[in-house]
Amino acid sequence: MDESWTEVELHGGPLDGERIPVDTNDPEPETGLPLVADGCSILGGRSWYAPDPATGRWTWVGDTH
16 A cells, blocks of 8 residues: 555444545545445445544444445
8 A cells, every 4th residue: 555545444334343445635535435335224335434523533424325
């Protein structure tokens, strides 16, 4: 991984405890990322994780289509 990438741990939801790489130069991660998850409550959907502005911790927001 080059310097623009960092690894974050996900908290809550179906991907709790998983670690994913995030490009720190990409503006999208500030609003969160929809991730494919086997435990998603919506068939074929994605689980949405976003950084908490106060702590920076990536937490599960909910599931989406």
